[in-house]
Amino acid sequence: MNLELIIAGALLIALTFYVLTGGADYGAGVWHLFARGARSRAYRALIDQALAPIWEANHVWLIFVLVLLFTAFPPAFTAIVTNLHIPLTFLLIGIVMRGASLAFRYADVPFGELHTQWDRLFALASLLTPFWLGVAIGTIVGGLPAVSGNFVATYISPWLQVFPFLVGLFTVVLVSYVAAAYLAVEAVDERLIEDFRWRAIAAGLAVLLLDETVLLASRNGAPILWDALTGTAWGAAVQFGTATAGLAAIVCLWQKRFRWARLCIVGQVTLTLWAWAFAQFPYLVPPQLTIYNAAAPTLTLQWLLLALGVGALLLFPSLYYLFRVFKQQAMFGHDDPPPSGEQRRKGGHT
Amino acid sequence: MPDLLAARSLMAMSLGFHIIFAVVGIGLPLMMVIAEWRWLRTGEEVYLTLTKRWAKGTAFLFAIGAISGTVLSFQLGLLWPGFMAWAGPIIGLAFSLEGFAFFTEAIFLGLYLYGWRRLSPAAHLGAGIVVAVSGAASALFVVLANGWMQTPRGFRIVDAQPTDIDPVAAMLNPSGLFQVPHMILAAYAATGFVVAGIHAFRLLRDPDNQFHQRAFVIACVVGGVSALFQPVSGDILANVVAKYQPAKLAAFEGQFSTESGAPFRLGGIPDLEQGRLRYAIEIPYALSLMLYLDPHATVAGLDAVPREEWPPVGVVRTAFQIMILAGIWMATVALWGAWLWWRRGSIVRSRRFLQTMVVTAPLGFLAIEAGWTATEVGRQPWIITGVMRTAEAVTPMPGLIVPLMFFGVLYLFLAAVVAWVLFHQIGSSPREEPLRRNRGETRPKELTVRAYGTEKKPE
Ligand code: HDD
């Protein structure tokens, strides 16, 4: 196996981690939008409690993706940041607004009425950020031809298309789905569990639907994806796998086997991301830049790999520790046998 | 406004914004850990209160540091794709290592802030130490990357492309190696002085408040010791600049013509037309002496480089002078504090000293902003000294004035809210805490890093 392939793998793993952790934090923010009515305070408390200790660590995965991209595949990075300047700027604004509103809400300061405004900003930014991330990904799959045309052709028309926007929408629903499942596991209050169970089921159905829609749209929007997923045996197998995981997740949610549901969802999301990655393999940015022709010189890759290896030895135990301390029950507890509520109450967050 | 200027201003703005939070993210965890250590050693509640309050500040400012840093990571590419395409493989290693430092910092800060009741005291203190070390490590790596832009190495140029790239040689560049201690000391000095100033302000009104006394002493020690070493590390750094970036040094010093036995010039107005510095106070031979330990050594002037490769002399020199004056002043105040300690055994009793500390409080941050302005604007017109010009690196994207304005407004807004939050966090002296808590803030209690063991103030 050659170096560039390993590093591309690390890139994909980092992105997967980002979607499954950082992405879910955005998803939790999206549910904030719906936190109305009698239980809204309990909702917010749950969401806040779930996010507070970990969101910053989760966010670093994104930085990591960026850094790996510009270190190991600089031409791909350059192509993306140049052509996608505008959507990436929107993404950035979303990140700033989400992070800032979260920080301001957690700062123990009597904002009074303003707290509601921060809540709104937080929810809105949580919605927009994954959307623009999805748009960026959708545009990349669709391909970034190196046009040196006019402004619109270079900076706007690549992303202002149906397909990227569908991918954006899909991303929002996907992260909300993941978040709902996590929150259903983490909630202690029986009514909240029910709420998030239903939300997860609804979002799960929406994901399945959008999955197919995106696939259909890719026929025109991202032929490379369409060809791989519909024209090859592995493509069909992956589709089958994703759909099975998705359906299994919904069944588990139905039966209140939340930990199993979460496992299925994690599998489903991972498969979705990896299907995309393998479909455009070996391209990083179709139609020109591949993992091979965009790779940095060997020595850089070697050192990078060494750094990643040593760093991983530090990172994963630390992450394990973090989640062990704060997500003890949620991560490492057992799925309740027929839900009795009692056991949940004992563990969980104190 | 031309796009290049807009890009440069936007980058400068984002960096100038981020550095404030980054510096606090390096300095405050150190003080917080010292306070916690004192608490474990002495068992005095007041240290615990102090630890929690500094932790609260760290938590809040870290979050803003994280988002402003994210903006920077994107803007490196959004604004300077030409630079990143070229330099990514060379300095990417430093950024990757920095990424791991971010991870450990964020992870252990989470553990520290929300783990009071879940970790053993030793583990908790350990988490704090990891946060402090990771903060310094982030600075280490990113400043090494910056140093490479000043003194690039670790590659050969063939056909305008870098070949034979050696990322480790690139990371261990001379400028970076000497910038790192200067930057980390600067972070401790600036945070120490600001915090000391705030507590000095409180002590002037409330001289017997134990909480503020303890806080003031810790902050003074951290800030003062660093401020004493800062001129030394700065002088060594100036040698590196003189060696590798003579045009920049000449701009720093207002040295228009190459001269032996060069004086050190304070103040003055650079006259670019005539090529000299007017109305400056000169200390004869001092510059040659400081740089080369030889009063007759030759110092290269701006005349040694072609005119179009001069950095903007006015800005660079002004910024540099501000840093130097601030540095000398801070070191002097630190010496005074040391003297008070030695002669009177206490630094919290002298009103004059407390007043001076209040006035000195912002100087560290001022010096940091000024020092970076000197460093970065002094690098112009190069983005990579001698290799690539800033104009070649900028994005082809037109209309950069729009993001410039937008981010300008955004930063102003964030700065205003941050100031307001800090005002409230700091404004509530520990004894007011119970009052405020009763005012019915409806926040889940897990989320707030509360101060326990509220100190009752003896009236
Ligand atoms: C608390 C802040 C602070 C203080 C008191 C000083 N500095 Fe400084 N200085 C910085 C904070 C700083 C900085 C903002 O952190 C810089 C920017 C780049 C760097 O690494 O550190 C810097 C850069 C910097 C440079 C330019 C490096 C380059 O271009 O590569 C020189 C020559 C000095 N300093 C010299 C000094 C001297 C001689 C000082 C003593 C009086 C001094 N500094 C005090």
Ligand code: HEM
């Ligand atoms: C001398 C300059 C810099 C120093 C000393 C510095 C230091 C730090 C520190 C200590 C943090 C931790 C967050 C905090 O405590 O506030 C941080 C965060 C960050 N910095 Fe900087 N930084 C510098 C410049 C940059 C630059 C140029 C970039 C980008 C290219 C950058 C990117 C980031 C990012 C992405 C984070 C967020 C990490 C997280 O999510 O936790 N920084 N920086």
Ligand code: HEM
């Ligand atoms: C955080 C402290 C820093 C401050 C306050 C700062 C300040 C500035 C300023 C004022 C400029 C504009 C210079 C001009 O165009 O006249 C600039 C440009 C730039 N800086 Fe820094 N800088 C800092 C650290 C860094 C670091 C650590 C890096 C990279 C590793 C970096 C990378 C750049 C780049 C790429 C540019 C744009 C190109 C250029 O204008 O030369 N800076 N910075």
